Amino acid sequence: MSGNGADPSDIGGAGAAVTVVLPDGQSRELAGGATGADLAASLGRRAAKDALIAVADGEQLDLNRPLPDGASVSLVFPSSDEGLEVLRHSTAHVLAQAVLRLYPGATFSIGPPITDGFYYDFDLGLDDGGRARTFSDEDLEAIEAEMRAIVAARQPFIRAEVSRAAADELFAAHPYKIEILDGEADDPASGPEGGVITTYRNTDEFVDLCRGPHVPDTGRLGHFKLMRVAGAYWRGDESRQMLQRIYGTAWGSKAELAAHLERLEEAAKRDHRRLVTDLDLLSFPAELGGGLAVWHPKGAVVRKIMEDYSRDRHETGGYEFVYTPHLANARLFETSGHLDFYAEGMYPPMEMDNGVYYPKPMNCPMHCLIFNQRQRSYRELPLRLFELGTVYRYERSGTLHGLMRIRGFTQDDSHLYVAPEQLPDEIERLLDFVLSVLNAFGFEDFEFKLSTQDPEKYVGDDEGWEQATAALRAALDRRGHDYMEAAGEAAFYGPKIDIDVTDAIGRSWQLSTIQVDFNLPERFNLRYTGADGEVHRPIMIHRALFGSIERFFGVLVEHYAGAFPPWLAPVQAVVLGVRADHDSFAESVVAQLAEAGYRAEMMPADDPLGARIRRAKLTKVPYVLVVGDDDVAAGTVGVNPRGQPVQRDVPLGEFLARLADEVERKAVDVGGAGSTTVDVGGAGSTAADAGAAADSAGD
Incomplete structure (x- = not known):
């Protein structure tokens, strides 16, 4: 503003x-x-x-x-990120102008640019029955048509500086704008209290409160599409008015818009919320409550493989396993500081006869208690504690999103206690460890972000933060990783490195975090005896690799479009007899696969072969094995690899060796083709085919 x-x-x-x-x-x-x-x-x-x-x-x-x-x-x-932000901001203004023109009596609140698009929030008032009016899909079509008429008119964006009295008069019919002027709303368009008030006018009928800047005129816009309507509480406060939010996307060219919409279509096909149901992996029963999942047998198989792999890597990586309870006395979270700075993310307290208890939102306070149970020596450091610990965090219902935003989840949580002189080497070691694990799950493209001290939301002293930041920066530099610095984005504990992965269709997912903490050791009075016989304070490193098992699983489902590589697939092969009299041989093939340690199922010949093959492929299984007369006689199988040509008369031992090799090297290709194909269920598409970038939600 x-x-x-x-x-x-x-x-x-x-x-x-x-x-x-x-x-x-x-x-x-x-x-x-x-x-x-x-x-x-x-x-x-x-x-x-x-x-x-x-x-x-x-x-x-x-x-x-x-x-x-x-x-x-x-x-x-328009080709730059900054240019796209201006285009999207200006398009949001055109959206507001169109809505106010089409819906007399409507009022508007805020409309910022966001990743890949924009939104604007509206209050349409009440209908004749006293109910809040809402937008429909048909309304979006009419609004978009009106926006295109505004674009065709090439209306200039005219900036003006106005007094508070003039602003009050301009926005007298729009209470949300008045609240912004009063400084009561956290609005991206608002400026510092007492700052210059700026407006942008397109026509005599439409003016908006905004600091700008904007494109010269509406004719510079046009490559946009309205996407959907959602409810949004004013200021994110559930006690305030529910507004109607219209989301849209805008780009610098027709080709960029078309490519984005294509990416969205591909992303929709990969939506884990649909795939986990289609593939019978897990569900979110309404009876259980929002943001809580139950894992079905097939999903549990994949989860067990993930967890077993994580345990194996940590065991060989010098970590010690611990277990901690699901709730704790309030005193623990008072000591850790969570009740001061994280209370809104915690579930309500449980009043007991011997105190107040909370479900734990973090594992770190309990790990500090384990460290503190006895006197520690410098010879024990680095002490690396690891837990697959389930935590509970209250997320508002409107923010829940399948496995990506959930209320109960399990972290592959590590807390490392190091002497100050060990910190640089330990961070480098952690970087190598994290990347090697992510590589095993098929991720090869990484981005690193170094987040530094939030100027307000932090604990501890500035000197500790500076030391921790310097150690993280030095580790990234020594390992040769390019990284961006996010000033002011690290709160509470200490500075951190976030590691994002790029999936098969170019979307970025923030997964792993390495955070240096001088503060919890101080709060819990953690100490060890050094080689000099004196008492010293350790430094603590928080490290989540998957982030959470649930979210990482959701990312994997979308990355592979549900078509897991052989080592992760819940069923690695489905065996089919051509006719019913081949079923007994098919059963023996399943038994031999199981004896060798592989996951296989037999599909009886109760339907035509073609129908059964199609049904098996819908489960995205890596291999469909078909056996007929010649196979029964020779001990062979017909191998139908996902996304690859069919191979006839393959000796079963040869197939077992192929499968063993793929599982051993955690191959993401199927059928020994030597490619890095990420198959999406028989289509044979690759990560490159899927596109270079994709929608990252951003809202």
């Missing part, structure tokens, strides 16, 4: 020439009062046509605002 600079009416006056410095270091002299649009025109027809805003000394400016003399100036184009 705040902004600086002159009103457009001040632009264009005569004056001394201005000089600006371009990104390549060259200077360019422009006429007095020159704007970003003038700079774009001086750079050529293409720049004049495509530029959206200017950035002068780090401040974003509309193209019709004058450029400061001596400023470093760059132009922003």
